[in-house]
Amino acid sequence: MKIYEQRDKHKRTTYCPTCGNDGHMWMTCPVPAKMMELKKQGKEPDISLFSHWYQNSYSKRGNDGRLIYHDSIFRTMENAYARQHRRIEARKEKKDRLEKLGVKPRKRKTSCGFCGDTGHNRRNCEVMHNFIDDLGRASQNYRKLFYERFVQGMGFAEGALLALSANHWRATGKWHEDWSGIGIVTAISWDQVNMGLTLGDWDYKSTLEIDVLVDGHSYTIENPWNALVEQDTIDGKKGKIAELFVEGSSWGSRIDSILAPSENIPTEEWFNDGYTECWEWIAKNKNLYEVSSRLTPLIAKFHPSRRGRNAGKLKKRLAQYGYNTK
Numbered sequence: 001m002k003i004y005e006q007r008d009k010h011k012r013t014t015y016c017p018t019c020g021n022d023g024h025m026w027m028t029c030p031v032p033a034k035m036m037e038l039k040k041q042g043k044e045p046d047i048s049l050f051s052h053w054y055q056n057s058y059s060k061r062g063n064d065g066r067l068i069y070h071d072s073i074f075r076t077m078e079n080a081y082a083r084q085h086r087r088i089e090a091r092k093e094k095k096d097r098l099e100k101l102g103v104k105p106r107k108r109k110t111s112c113g114f115c116g117d118t119g120h121n122r123r124n125c126e127v128m129h130n131f132i133d134d135l136g137r138a139s140q141n142y143r144k145l146f147y148e149r150f151v152q153g154m155g156f157a158e159g160a161l162l163a164l165s166a167n168h169w170r171a172t173g174k175w176h177e178d179w180s181g182i183g184i185v186t187a188i189s190w191d192q193v194n195m196g197l198t199l200g201d202w203d204y205k206s207t208l209e210i211d212v213l214v215d216g217h218s219y220t221i222e223n224p225w226n227a228l229v230e231q232d233t234i235d236g237k238k239g240k241i242a243e244l245f246v247e248g249s250s251w252g253s254r255i256d257s258i259l260a261p262s263e264n265i266p267t268e269e270w271f272n273d274g275y276t277e278c279w280e281w282i283a284k285n286k287n288l289y290e291v292s293s294r295l296t297p298l299i300a301k302f303h304p305s306r307r308g309r310n311a312g313k314l315k316k317r318l319a320q321y322g323y324n325t326k
């Protein structure tokens, strides 16, 4: 799923505007106090206390060897120092005032970052533990179904011969309209096989990349499921293959059929483990409210207990997760 695969891209770091370094905010920046000390001693500002980015401009020296911004650095730091102290004073004053009025500092009620209930946190949130477990099991079952129906059932693996088509296909430097051709599968990003392949949502969908050899040239096609889904959907009801995929944009390339199955399909054991860390990451970094509408239908659709004697229990858990049966 995209939110998991691209998790590092969204990491945001906060920088201290005073010194340019990360790890603290302006209120607790140690640089102004150090600079004030240097000024008192009659020394020049210590440029190394700033981030590299700030140093680029602050370290410039004139012909006389003096820092060009010598005075303005000290002035800026003096202002920052004063600002920090005004803040500390203001906090103290507020505290004193409330104390005089007899107001006791309110104890913050802890609430769970995942489910929002009070009295526990993520670490001992039963709903979260169940949610991760259910997603993991649904995902493993999805991989199992993918394997049985598509890999073993239709022979989709490296070496398979595919009938391909595309509205637009770029080959040998130019675009071909209404293209069709034959390709041999040379590589599949197997570790991406997960329930996200059934989602069209930008943040939650997963992308399977398939390398194919067409006329001696190598291409990478992504989620080429449209034709397969269409062929296996009757009166809006998805069949066993269509159920595994979401219909993508009609713009991309399509697998029209598998002309010859692979003779070299991966073993089931090898295939069954995989894509396991995503669910825990999502539960720890998102809250139930954000992810419920996207992920609970996947549990309902692919969990191995959706039928059989544990179906009632699963239904109860799904209700806890906010699954909407409508």
Ligand SMILES: [Zn+2]
Pocket (backbone or CB within 6 Å): 016, 017, 018, 019, 020, 021, 024, 025, 026, 028, 029, 030, 031
């Ligand atoms: Zn700082």
Ligand SMILES: [Zn+2]
Pocket (backbone or CB within 6 Å): 112, 113, 114, 115, 116, 117, 120, 121, 122, 124, 125, 126, 127, 128
């Ligand atoms: Zn909770």
